[in-house]
């Protein structure tokens with residue numbers, strides 16, 4: 001057998017071939033999940049003005065149990081027209097501007113209003129009590145969200161409050177998905193003898209979307225050399241990344257590698273010391289990346305996560321990999337002699353429990369998985385209690 005490439009070397013080879021894509025302006029409301037290419041800086045101070053953290057009375061600093069004259073009101077969106085003089089108080093709502101002359105807000109529960117238009121405040125008003133200062137959250141001109149951030153809901157909110165309506169994001173990788181196999185039947189259709197539903201297409205499309213990619217084509221091709229060539233040619237016409245499944249092993253009907261060579265894709269590696277995922281193939285055509293993933297559904301998902309996902313992230317200028325954690329196996333796991341195994345595990349704190357049978361066709365082994373635990377190749381088994389490296393999903 002030709003030698004198998006170690007998992008980390010395979011991943012390094014993929015990442016070495018990645019050139020980050022360009023950038024584009026994206027309306028903030030459409031930027032969820034996008035990778036920020038340029039820092040978002042605060043256009044002004046946030047909060048932009050001194051405002052109240054409570055409904056109550058704005059007062060000058062002073063002791064408890066003072067009786068003050070109510071001279072006006074400051075509401076959110078409608079600042080008070082008056083400034084406070086000695087002995088004055090202004091009725092104030094949460095979020096409303098604290099008027100000039102006021103140092104603090106006494107919450108309404110700690111006050112007592114009188115029919116003559118005065119109020120007794122029962123709390124001491126220490127300076128800035130219940131007052132949110134200008135720029136407490138963000139200072140004008142400082143970085144509110146750094147480049148490289150994948151924009152989640154909170155980052156969108158921060159960018160909005162920083163006064164930004166458009167953000168500069170990495171272009172989304174355009175991904176073509178190609179499922180090969182005579183046996184494949186579109187999802188939802190009845191299965192003929194020997195047929196199986198094309199689950200890879202929908203599962204991988206989901207992973208692509210979660211990694212920020214855009215699926216630009218989904219094709220199924222039968223196992224003939226001509227059809228595979230045509231499908232690959234077409235898929236490569238308009239994609240940054242081509243991800244195929246199936247047809248990369250050594251069977252008589254495995255045409256993917258030849259078809260990729262015919263399309264001018266240059267092989268970087270084939271076969272990894274990995275279970276599941278041994279026949280994984282990787283190549284490039286110019287800046288286009290091509291991953292030929294194994295057909296077995298678990299192998300396709302695991303190799304997507306190990307190789308394709310980091311590539312998609314780096315194409316977008318995001319960090320490729322979170323550092324591996326360590327966990328302790330709760331059960332013994334048999335080791336493969338010449339392949340590292342990515343065992344699907346649930347995590348309870350640092351305790352890793354395999355999700356059940358680990359065959360590369362057992363799709364439900366992925367369902368409950370929190371992480372992939374790396375069980376290194378070797379003799380015998382890795383005992384319960386052994387430490388393993390885990391990659392969280």
Ligand SMILES: Nc1nc2c(c(=O)[nH]1)N[C@H]1C(S)=C(S)[C@@H](COP(=O)(O)OP(=O)(O)OC[C@H]3O[C@@H](n4cnc5c(N)ncnc54)[C@H](O)[C@@H]3O)O[C@H]1N2
Nearest residue numbers: 179181197198199200246247248249278294295296297299
């Ligand atoms: N003689 C050998 N046979 C195999 C070897 C080997 O080294 N020598 N390696 C095995 C390993 S490991 C894997 S992994 C598979 C990978 O084979 P292929 O990538 O060529 O995949 P196929 O043979 O086309 O399909 C494998 C399996 O997956 C099912 N499949 C394929 N596509 C889909 C899809 N889109 N949705 C759902 N399921 C799919 C297919 O029906 C097969 O059951 O090769 C081993 N054999």
Ligand code: MOO
Nearest residue numbers: 276277278299360
């Ligand atoms: O390496 Mo294969 O992906 O185990 O079934």
